[in-house]
Amino acid sequence: MYIVDMLGITKTFGELVANDNVDFQLRKGEIHALLGENGAGKTTLMRILYGLYRPDTGIIKVAEQPVEIHSPKDAIANGIGMVTQHFALVPPLSVAENIVLGNTDGFVVNRAAMEAKVAAAADRFGIVIDPKSLVRHLAVGQRQRVEILKALYRNARVLILDEPTAVLVPQEVDALFETLNRLKADGLSVIFISHKLHEVTQITDRVTVLRDGKLIGTVDTKDMSQSQLAAMMVGRETFGVTRKDEQHEQQPVTLRIDNLCAKNDQGMPALTNVCLEVKAGEILGIAGVGGNGQKELAESLCGVRDCASGSIQLAGKELIGKTPAGFTQAGVGRIPEDRHEGMVGDLTVTENLALEHLNEYTRSGVLDHKAIRTRAEELIHQFQIKARPNDPVRTLSGGNMQKVLLARVLSRNPKAVIVPQPTRGLDVGATDYVRQQLLEQRDRGAAILLISEDLDEILALSDRIAVIYEGEIVGILPAGEATPERLGLLMSGAVKEH
Amino acid sequence: ETPTAEAPVAAAPTAVAPAAAAPTAEVAAPAVTEPELPLFYGAYATPIEEPWDGVIHAALQQAAADGKIRYEFTDDIGYAGDMERVLREIAENQKPAAILGDAFGNEEAVRRVAVEYPEIAFAFGSGLGPAEPNMAVFDNWIHEPGYLSGMIAGGVTQSGVIGVVGGYPVPEVNRIVNAFIDGAKSVNPEAKVIVTFINSWFDPAAAKEAALAQVDAGADVLFAERFGVIDAAVEKGLFAFGNMSDQNALGPETVITGPVWNMAPTVDYLIAQVNAGTFTGMDLKDFSMVGKGGAYLADFHGMDAKIPAELLAKVKETEQQIKDGLFRVDIKEEPPVSD
């Protein structure tokens, strides 16, 4: 029996067909993956199911009954819960308030009773969370738990998780999977969206693949290998990048970080005496569980966070105290952790590509529009960005946005490249593309600092791997010596190696 | 047409811009079918609900009702530079015989337009002098009834404290308030007068609050230069004096009387001058004074019964003396100060 039946769903945005006559069927008590490249229409389909979008045509049945879902309220009433990619929480409110929001017992909210009830629910589903704490004080993983609990609290029988693992560290992923399996055992159905094929094969029962808004097919997970799934998604088989192993001992140190200390947004120490060296032609990977100072490290190295003390030297020149523009001028190429923070969505691709280097296109204050345009067309072609020069960047898919960022940075042949989470949320094809670009930069002789919470990525790309724990570098290993187990120990803070 | 009106037009062509030349040429045609009644135009900076302009409006309306003139008006022109445009448009399009209004705050604009339309009589409330050939000025010279009101106030106060709430300390207001104070002191030299300015022409809530503050400070008689004050007196059961018009209706048991400005004599004089073609820029001051009926003490509406007969007699006597020119109320235009 299907708990959810979506039949012939079509959804267009203007000219764009995001879902094209898609059928999607979810069984009771299964974990069902929704797979597809960036922009394939996964989120759109789920937003339709959750009542955030209205389909142009199509029928939705829940437990075999046709239903009208006009809003999340209707979806919730039909036992559907969704954890969106960008969390839908109200930060200044408490966990309990967030959970009961829209689902309060009566008009009057009795705080104590509400918190007790939420605590009880958390217990029942085995989710560890303090109902009293304010959401704005919670870490990403905890916020996600609040989201899941929120759905379960409303008796969701169907749980939609849109890229839940994109923001989680491995331990948190394990915890999540544990929860999901328990829910499955309770008879709940889970729709799981992820770009990480190993997760899909690990946890799901069936997989539905979308490509360009069209349904490619639904298959049993156990019958499929990762590469077969990938092939279904993009229509080709081989994936992954290969790193040419080279000796870098002779190369000079390009980027030297000495005793760097920085504070987080709350003013607490986030980095303590970080010392790192990246040689020319080397990728240094920074592994670590999210929230251990990676964000602060990346921001310090991008010039957008003030450092408390220490030094950052590029080819011997001190960068501390420089503005972001100063970092760029000195030859640091950098992309932001959250790509939306690096792009002005309402400006065009052309304008965004020029944004970092306006001075070069400016003569006595006046912009040379023609030069900017020519350059943009070149980069769009070179980096295979699927967009027109005058498209507002916000209309680009995540992968293409990332390409715009990379194009902006890498086209300048920077001496050092800082790339935090460069492939987060990207599909396999786009991921490969980005990684390939980074390797090319390395081969060109750039010093690359790769900060990633994805161990596979670290292992696939790095020449050396440093592990960060509570703002300190607790170990640095050559790639050859690094195994996931050894890294895992370091990341958990159990041991220190220097 | 009179020589005074025609001469400047004839003399001015060099100064006349092409824009104005066309309309002037049309004057001949409508002149034949011109209706008998002259058109008087009211051009008011404030809404006509504001007392000052309200007095002018009322007089013109009355004159129109009496069949002496045709009357049209536009109001709330404000002080943001629109007065000049409005006057020009009126002059060009309506071609009235006379335009009346208040020039305060728009003084230059009014005068600039006036010189360019010498065929139209301009009569405006103004603190400055008249200008030849066609800019007449008037003002509310109601300090005399203000003095009389002050006499009554000085006589009826029990606490010896009299409150005055005014808009801005401008000469037009100061004159009345100072006369009121002088009147009060003339019968009660010990009386203490407190004066508050709310620095707004139109914020009755603030005026009332100011009055209540004065009551708290001991005042038991109030002079309501602005609206809102009488309300405070009604609420506290005190006597009050209105200003500018007969305001007894605002508090039949409260408002004893008050200085009233009556523009009818001014308007009547203007009509006569315009009809006779003898209008010149002059100061119409006299027509707003007690002598010509332009200022008087408001009807008591029976409230005189509450005033000591002796005091009333004295007030009447002084009033008569003013009319007869035997008594002169000092004109003091500096801002009054509280005792």
Add this chain to the structure above:
Amino acid sequence: METSRLRLRFVKTDNPPVWVRPLIPVLALVVTFILTSALIFWANANPFETYYHFLIAPLTTKVSALEILVKATPLMLTGAAVTFAFAAGYYNIGAEGQLFAGAIAAAGLGVAMKEVPAFITIPTIVIAGFAAGMLWATIPALLKVKLQVDEVVTTLLLNSVMGFIVSALLNGPWRDPNSGWPQSPEIGASAIFFKLIPRSRLNLGFVIGILVILVLWFVLTRTSFGLKMRAVGLGKPAARFAGIHVGRTTLIAALVSGGIAGIAGVAEVAGIQYHLIGDLSAGYGYTGIIIATLGSLNAVGVFIASLFFGLVDAGAQTVSRVLGVPVYLGEITQATMLLVALGFFLLQRYRLRRM
């Protein structure tokens, strides 16, 4: 899902057809006409005649047509001022106060420089007005940039504070010694903006307004600072990341915005009033916000919107005069038209589609 075939729905589109734009004002006008007709009937007037006097009659004579330009001058300037700030994501609601700051400078210097020839005085008061507006805008701008204090509120509050400063000046040291009225003494002849056309009020202020609009257009579309401003306005974190000095850009935009508003004050004092008065501005600073928004934050739009508002403003008084309709109809019409037009402007981003 229900699948009725003939349902019409609004569908969002990024590329509205070109013919839609000019249609919007026309549609807005028609709807406004219908909405306000009831009121006009109530006032015993004929709506067609009323609108004729409102919108067409002012254009038929040279005198009134020039007056539209006079009326549009301060609106052009405040509209440009607001646009400059809004484009950089700085919500300057304080153009009204900054206008007065400029006016104070012009009134003060205009009197002090009585003896100085006009070719010195006029540029001086314009620059001083710009500087004064800028100075007054510095307070909220610095609070915003340095301490993250929201500018919407501070600029709004400072308008009131400026009102009290003007009142204190006019009731205190600057009270006109001749009239005793709360207005400053008249500025010297050398400070008065010369007339562009004799026997009209169209003066140098209008030229300055046009120049400012041109500069605005140039800065927004042709300079790197313009692009930086827009980047900051549309996405602060991204702009910061791209190496744009967000604080500095915001500050400059805020200050220039204040300066332009200050020039509006100068133009009113030197071109129209010749002295400072409390009622110098008929809410021009606030109307500037409306102009900037209606003009979609671009120079050409601001220019057109200010001319249109000038027309309606001038027309309102005419209507009231000719037809005896209360002058407040103008305010009602402006407001209705504004709200209706904004509604329609948003609709242009949608297309009606048959489902």
Add this chain to the structure above:
Amino acid sequence: MEIFIINLIGATLRVSTPILLAAIGETYAERAGILNLGIEGTMFFGAFIGFFVADKSGSLWLGFLVAVLSGVVFGLLMALLTVTLGVNQHVSGLGITMLCTGLSLFAFRLNYGGRSIPPSIESFQQLAPFKNIPWLNTLTEQYLLTYVAFLVIVPLAWWLLYRTSFGLKIRSVGENPEAADAAGVNVFAVRYAALAIGGGLMAAGGAFLSLAQLGAFTHGIIAGRGWVAIAIVIFGNWNPVRAMWGALIFGGTSALQLRLQTMGLQLPIPYETFLALPYIVTIIALVLAGRNASYPAALLKPYRRE
């Protein structure tokens, strides 16, 4: 001296009332994410229509009721513009203020045009529960609406916002409408409701002036009190109880200023300093709160699903 202070407090309560009502109304609007600059106009219209209906019907309460309803209507109009159509909030608010002002004055002119004294009605009477204790009477001789504002509306507004599901919805809709929507809250309906309540309170503030404090309607009856209310909302950190303190500070300085003038004190500084004080205090409060000022995060941002 004691008398002076008691008088001052009594006046402060009275002067604060209309501003307090409007400020709470604005608090509701802003908490839901909408800056309602229509406040000044809504108050003005409330003052007019309340007076007009009371005058024509002879019932003050009917006038008051209609005034509140008119505020609700303008709140809904604001909602239509900013919530449904997504029009810029500043401009919608200013437009509504213009519209309300124009409509009130237009109708006032047609009904009462050109009278030399403002039409007036018998206004609400003050309550005097402690007639026999002079000092207490000075404090407590207030209009019923003042009692209602301070003793009912303030606690009720606080309770509604922080202790009910409706308040939870308002707060979440103003912070993160996406989240509220996903949680099944009807963002549009909640914003409509908050604006309607807000508008009603603003108009009630206006009607207090025309029906209680003055018993008359004139131009300038609101005289910028709406803008003051906006300042107070922020001063009060979007909390009705703290807004009350803000309103009292404002009312207190205005009342004090008038009293100091009465005392004939020749101050070395212009008395405008006192009038400007509440604004400056609010700015200072904002500076002190700095980045901690808890602006509703979604303020000024229209919410669209697609």
